[in-house]
Amino acid sequence: MSLLAVQNLSVAYGDLFAVRDVSFAVEQGTVFVLLGANGAGKTSILRTISGLLRPRSGEVTGEGKSLVGLSPHEVARSGISHVPEGRRVFPNLTVEDNLTVSYIAERANMPAADALAAVYALFPRLAERRAQAGGTLSGGEQQMVAIGRAMMNFPKLLMLDEPSLGLSPVMAELVFERLAEIRKGGTTILLVEQNATCLEMATQGVILANGSVALSGDAHSLQDSEFVRRAYLGV
Amino acid sequence: MNTSAPSMTASQDNGGQTRALLFALLPVAAVAILPLLPFVNDYIIAATVRALIFISLGQAWNVVAGIGGLLSLGHGVFLGLGCYTTGILFNHYGIPPWIGVWAGAGMAAIFALVMGSMTLRMRGVFFALATVAMSLAMVQLTRHFVDLTGGSDGLALKFNGNSWWAMQARTPMPFLYGGLVLVIVFYAITRWILGSKLGLEMQAVRDDETAAAAAGVSVFRTKLTGLMLSAVMTAVAGTLYMQFYMAIDPDAAFGLSQAIQLQLPALLGGLGTAWGPIVGGALMIFLSEVTNLGATKLEINGLDILVYGIMLLFVVLRAPKGIVGFFMDRRRGR
Numbered sequence: 001m002s003l004l005a006v007q008n009l010s011v012a013y014g015d016l017f018a019v020r021d022v023s024f025a026v027e028q029g030t031v032f033v034l035l036g037a038n039g040a041g042k043t044s045i046l047r048t049i050s051g052l053l054r055p056r057s058g059e060v061t062g063e064g065k066s067l068v069g070l071s072p073h074e075v076a077r078s079g080i081s082h083v084p085e086g087r088r089v090f091p092n093l094t095v096e097d098n099l100t101v102s103y104i105a106e107r108a109n110m111p112a113a114d115a116l117a118a119v120y121a122l123f124p125r126l127a128e129r130r131a132q133a134g135g136t137l138s139g140g141e142q143q144m145v146a147i148g149r150a151m152m153n154f155p156k157l158l159m160l161d162e163p164s165l166g167l168s169p170v171m172a173e174l175v176f177e178r179l180a181e182i183r184k185g186g187t188t189i190l191l192v193e194q195n196a197t198c199l200e201m202a203t204q205g206v207i208l209a210n211g212s213v214a215l216s217g218d219a220h221s222l223q224d225s226e227f228v229r230r231a232y233l234g235v
Numbered sequence: 236m237n238t239s240a241p242s243m244t245a246s247q248d249n250g251g252q253t254r255a256l257l258f259a260l261l262p263v264a265a266v267a268i269l270p271l272l273p274f275v276n277d278y279i280i281a282a283t284v285r286a287l288i289f290i291s292l293g294q295a296w297n298v299v300a301g302i303g304g305l306l307s308l309g310h311g312v313f314l315g316l317g318c319y320t321t322g323i324l325f326n327h328y329g330i331p332p333w334i335g336v337w338a339g340a341g342m343a344a345i346f347a348l349v350m351g352s353m354t355l356r357m358r359g360v361f362f363a364l365a366t367v368a369m370s371l372a373m374v375q376l377t378r379h380f381v382d383l384t385g386g387s388d389g390l391a392l393k394f395n396g397n398s399w400w401a402m403q404a405r406t407p408m409p410f411l412y413g414g415l416v417l418v419i420v421f422y423a424i425t426r427w428i429l430g431s432k433l434g435l436e437m438q439a440v441r442d443d444e445t446a447a448a449a450a451g452v453s454v455f456r457t458k459l460t461g462l463m464l465s466a467v468m469t470a471v472a473g474t475l476y477m478q479f480y481m482a483i484d485p486d487a488a489f490g491l492s493q494a495i496q497l498q499l500p501a502l503l504g505g506l507g508t509a510w511g512p513i514v515g516g517a518l519m520i521f522l523s524e525v526t527n528l529g530a531t532k533l534e535i536n537g538l539d540i541l542v543y544g545i546m547l548l549f550v551v552l553r554a555p556k557g558i559v560g561f562f563m564d565r566r567r568g569r
Contacts, residue, residue: 050449072448081449088446090439092507100432101439102450149450 001064003028003157003188004049004080009058011044017056018044020211026157026204031179031189033198033219036208037231042192043085044211046161049190050082051075062157077104081150085161087142089149091135095126098134098145102152109154119148122178140171147175151182158182159190164198176201199223262513266415270408281407282524287414288476290516293500294421294509295468300498301506302425302434303461304441305355309366310497312350312373313343313466315488317473322390322483323383325401332402336474343470347463355458358444370489377485389484392477402478410479417475418513421468425509428464437461438507469497492540499543503550505557514558522546 002025011019019041026032034042047053049060051072060067067075076082081102090098099119100112108115120127123144129137134145143163150158160179164172180201183189191198199205202219207227215227222228269275269283292314299305320342321335330338354365377384384390397404404410428434436457439447448454477483487493496519504515523539530538554561 052445052448071453072445073451073453076449076451084446084449088443088449090442090446092442093435093438097435097438101435101447101452104451153451 002026002061003063004190005059005061006045006049007059007061009045009048009060010056011041011048011053012056018211019048021058022206022208022211022213024206024213024216026188026190028156028188029183029186030203031183031191031201031219033202033205033222034190034192034208035194035196035199035205035222035228037194039210040194040208041211042194042208043161045208046082046159046190046192049075049159050080052082076102076153077107079107079153079156081153081155081158083146083150083158083160083163085165087139087146089134089137089142089145091133093134094131095134095137095145096130099126099148099152102149104153107154108152115152115154119151122151122181123148140167140174143167143171143175144178147178147182151187155187157188157190159192161192162194163191164193164195196223196228199228263415263419266411269411277407280411282520284407284410284414284479286517286520287411287418288472288479289496289500289520290513291414291417291421291472291475292469292497293504293512293516294418294425295465295472296497297501297506297508297512298425298428298468299461299465301501301508301511302428302441303437303458303465305458305462306360306363307366307462307465308363308494308498309368309370309489310465310469311489311493312346312366312369313469314473314476314493314497315373315377315483315485316342316346316466317470318477318483318488319377319384319390320470321474321477322392326390326393327383331400332474332478333400336471339470339474340467343466343473344463347466348459351459351462355455355462370494373489374485377489385484387485389482389487391482394481403481407479410475413475413478417472421472422509422513424468429509433457433460441507495540495543499547501557503546503557505559505561505563508557508559508563511557511559518558519543519546 004026006025007023009019009022010017022041022045034045036042044053048055049067051067051070051074055068062078062080067078090101093101096116099116103112103115125141126144126148129141134142137145147160147163163175167175176198179189191202199219199222204218205216205222206213207215207222215222215225266283270280296307296310299307317339320339321332324330324335324338325332350369354362357365378386392403394403395401436447436452439450439452440454440457444454499519500512500516502515503518504513505511522542526538526542530536550557556564
């Protein structure tokens, strides 16, 4: 059974369809990429999975159970964490409080202090900044907080919406390196990107164009495909 | 645990805590010994009681608006429920306010539950407008049940002389200590909320609802809990209000100027901080007394409201985090 399965999903804002008949499945232990340009429907798919949007039609299941109709916090508590686009750190809370908000004892299966220590081990910079307000951090540090906040939930599936957006190349590289570390720890990753270089760390993926699946398959075949070469790499 | 804690937390060591405690005990002691001072008369004590009552009311509003970010413009509803429940139970049934206070708190909790269930799924300005509508509805309701509430004339407590049992006194002195206890308890509650998981969740929802939901926070339940807590606190302070002023009317409970007075302590002092409503409430009553003295001489009515407006304008423009927030930022060097 897939960790996450999306079947014939359509999402619409009024009459405007953002996502049309999209299907894909994310298996345990993989890094799955949703690749597409602006407006391809990537964010709408993530928001639908995490309960922030209702689908027009289609089905989303997590380990066989339907996620449609659940509130966002219920989806999060089922083990699917969403790192939203633009990071959305709580500006007036300290780094430590930002992280502690999403601590749930039943999910973490350890005391809050240990869960914090685990996140600080992943992002040592956050330990240095623990008493600082979220709004005063740099973009890269905020991205660390956003990912750390999601990891405090000890998710089975970590969904990230363009984590490298607005970051310096060095910082973006650091974020992806940390994601590789998270994957080694056994967390499955669903990554939304418009930068094809992320295929290097992926196992499977889907390429979206105008709300529909243009191409799907394992990451290597996508990387070598004519579509990606022309549309994303310009060669 | 972590040795590389930044210097900012250095003030939270033992010396800092002792200093903070002394700093907190100083105003408490000052209020407690007030009646012993030679120059203090009943007028000054009464003004201090007013300050304590509005600090308590401001602290209650701070919970929902400052910590929770819900702009309730209709908190007079809960003040009114506290006042009227206590007053009606005493006047009509002889039930003392010691019991009436819990009845009022219960009424406020139920009202907040119903009102919150209907309005808290609305975002931003719609919730604020709904709370205004509630206030207006309460005015009509009070006027309708005239036998119980006294209608537009208001409800005056029956007075049978000084009595512990009836929580009534001819002098303001007992209310000074009652108000002081309430302020300390509400301050402790606010500190507890700020340090609790509930407080974290309320602040997360205030900062970013969507991100809070994605972090596993039940947005609706968090808002509802905050609103109910604040409503209960407001109603409890309402009982003290009723016992001190001995009367309530629809305008004093649900009117616009009262709504402003409920919000001003936290807005002036600093939203979402435990000290904000204390500093802001004290300042508000002090300025209101001074301007009222001036207004009597100049024969201008409502000068205090004008002064409130100017103060609010000043805070919004020069210190949007309030007085406490302003100084906290300066200490952090921001």
